[in-house]
Amino acid sequence: MFCPQCGKEYSQRVNFCCQCGTALSIPVSPLNKKLTRSRTDSKIAGVCGGFANYLELDVTLVRILWLMLAFFGGWGIIGYVIAWIVMPEEPLPQASTATAGSAVPQPAGNR
Numbered sequence: 001m002f003c004p005q006c007g008k009e010y011s012q013r014v015n016f017c018c019q020c021g022t023a024l025s026i027p028v029s030p031l032n033k034k035l036t037r038s039r040t041d042s043k044i045a046g047v048c049g050g051f052a053n054y055l056e057l058d059v060t061l062v063r064i065l066w067l068m069l070a071f072f073g074g075w076g077i078i079g080y081v082i083a084w085i086v087m088p089e090e091p092l093p094q095a096s097t098a099t100a101g102s103a104v105p106q107p108a109g110n111r
């Protein structure tokens with residue numbers, strides 16, 4: 001990435017240009033970022049993985065925080081169930097390719 005103001009290049013991801021102070025974080029549209037249950041980082045329902053994706057945190061950290069909430073008064077359990085119900089599941093990666101392909105004839109007698 002490089003600074004759009006002064007053109008200084010950075011090999012690592014930095015938040016601000018050290019020369020001119022311009023914010024260099026890649027703009028993420030809040031409309032594109034949805035809080036969804038993760039299919040990949042999922043132990044129970046993917047709630048923690050979804051929160052980790054959304055907040056750009058380590059999923060393990062989210063799980064630890066959630067478990068701590070669960071042990072202190074049980075809010076974590078209630079919150080998890082609520083999140084499970086409310087949060088939509090992450091869309092499948094190849095959802096659009098799932099066409100009416102079930103009608104494809106299978107080769108018979110070829111085991």
Ligand SMILES: [Zn+2]
Pocket residue numbers: 003004005006007008017018019020021022
């Ligand atoms: Zn700069």
